[in-house]
Each structure stands twice: as structure tokens, then as C-alpha cells.
Amino acid sequence: QKEVEQDPGPLSVPEGAIVSLNCTYSNSAFQYFMWYRQYSRKGPELLMYTYSSGNKEDGRFTAQVDKSSKYISLFIRDSQPSDSATYLCAMNSASNSGYALNFGKGTSLLVTP
Amino acid sequence: EAQVTQNPRYLITVTGKKLTVTCSQNMNHEYMSWYRQDPGLGLRQIYYSMNVEVTDKGDVPEGYKVSRKEKRNFPLILESPSPNQTSLYFCASTGQGSYEQYFGPGTRLTVT
Numbered sequence: 001q002k003e004v005e006q007d008p009g010p011l012s013v014p015e016g017a018i019v020s021l022n023c024t025y026s027n028s029a030f031q032y033f034m035w036y037r038q039y040s041r042k043g044p045e046l047l048m049y050t051y052s053s054g055n056k057e058d059g060r061f062t063a064q065v066d067k068s069s070k071y072i073s074l075f076i077r078d079s080q081p082s083d084s085a086t087y088l089c090a091m092n093s094a095s096n097s098g099y100a101l102n103f104g105k106g107t108s109l110l111v112t113p
Numbered sequence: 114e115a116q117v118t119q120n121p122r123y124l125i126t127v128t129g130k131k132l133t134v135t136c137s138q139n140m141n142h143e144y145m146s147w148y149r150q151d152p153g154l155g156l157r158q159i160y161y162s163m164n165v166e167v168t169d170k171g172d173v174p175e176g177y178k179v180s181r182k183e184k185r186n187f188p189l190i191l192e193s194p195s196p197n198q199t200s201l202y203f204c205a206s207t208g209q210g211s212y213e214q215y216f217g218p219g220t221r222l223t224v225t
Contacts, residue, residue, distance in 0.1 A: 006155075008153070032212050034212065034213075041219070042218060042219070043117075043203050043205075043216030043217050043218050043219050044156075044203075044214075044216050045216070046213045046214070049212060049213070088155070088156065092212075100158070100161065101214060103155055103156045104155065105153070105154065105155030106155055106156075
């Protein structure tokens with residue numbers, strides 16, 4: 001079983017919709033959880049970072065971690081066409097910080113006007 | 114501007130012809146890494162380097178070599194490329210104690 005599972009989509013939503021993106025993981029040692037956004041023909045960029053369990057909000061984006069269920073989510077409110085991208089979850093344990101991230105395969109999101 | 118640069122951005126080559134993809138970062142980061150990204154497989158780490166002269170294999174190192182002679186540079190070498198190495202390649206760097214990886218713009222390699 002791969003350590004990080006992510007539904008590849010594609011996910012298509014109308015502009016203004018609330019988007020929910022999710023990942024599950026199997027390694028209970030993971031404590032650092034990140035979401036990267038990758039536009040077409042670009043490298044991934046860090047979007048959100050969360051340590052351990054709980055929620056973190058940044059504008060229209062909310063990252064949620066449920067360590068008891070080994071489940072993380074990214075919510076996008078009032079989605080915009082500019083949010084169309086691939087979203088990758090990433091995580092690792094405390095022992096190696098950002099050095100060796102475990103990535104999900106990414107979910108492709110399309111927000112239509 | 115803080116950035117990771119890769120060259121070339123696009124490369125078409127033939128089987129067996131040695132090639133090097135360069136990677137350079139201007140953030141004085143200790144940690145650098147190479148990934149390949151393939152449809153349905155996601156990002157897979159090829160090699161990483163914790164610092165100058167310190168490199169180690171990632172998940173898919175076969176067919177690749179790296180070197181880290183200077184802190185800012187981390188070239189990826191394909192001694193004898195094969196068609197199954199056709200992929201999108203990303204270089205990334207991270208500062209010591211940081212959780213964030215900074216990615217380069219990618220190199221699309223086609224091996225015929």
C-alpha cells in the first residue's frame with residue numbers, strides 16, 4: 001500500500017463552488033502536512049502547511065488534518081477559474097523536516113466560469 | 114529573486130546519447146532533490162543531496178547519476194538514456210530545518 005493516497009480526479013466544478021480535496025495516509029509518524037499547487041507547465045508551489053492535527057485557514061483556503069483517521073483535506077471556498085490546477089498533498093515525519101516529502105499523486109481541478 | 118533554475122526546459126534526444134540536466138538554486142539551500150513526474154504515478158524522487166558531496170538514492174534511481182560539487186548546483190546525468198526515461202523532471206531545494214521545497218520550472222525530456 002502506497003503511503004499517501006489521493007484521488008487523481010479530474011474534478012470539475014462551477015465557479016463559486018466549494019471544493020474539497022482529500023488525501024489519506026498510512027504512516028502514523030507523519031506530522032507535517034502540506035498542500036502544493038501545480039499549474040500546467042510549472043513546478044509545484046507550496047500552498048498550505050499544517051503541523052499535526054487541526055485546521056488552518058488562509059483566505060479562501062482551509063487545510064484540515066485528522067490524524068486519528070489519517071485523513072487530510074483542503075477546502076477552497078468561492079472557487080475561481082484561476083484555481084484550476086493540480087493539487088498535491090505532501091507529508092513527512094518530524095525526523096526529516098522538509099527533506100523527504102511523501103507526495104500524493106495529485107488531484108486535477110478545473111473550475112469553469 | 115529566490116529561485117531554482119533548470120536547463121534545458123525541453124529536450125528531445127535519442128537512446129544512448131548521454132545528457133545532463135542542470136539545476137541551480139540561489140537560496141543557499143543545503144538540501145536538493147530530483148523528481149520525475151509521470152501521469153498516474155505522480156512525483157517520484159530520483160536522488161537527493163543533503164549537502165555538498167553528500168548524495169543518496171531516492172525511490173527510482175536506476176539509470177541516473179548526480180553530483181554535488183557546489184552547494185548551488187545539482188546536475189542530473191543520464192549516461193545512456195532509454196525511452197522509459199521520457200518524463201517531466203523537477204529539481205527542488207530546501208533550507209536546513211525548513212519544511213518547504215522550492216521547485217524548478219521542470220524539464221520535459223523525450224527519449225526516442
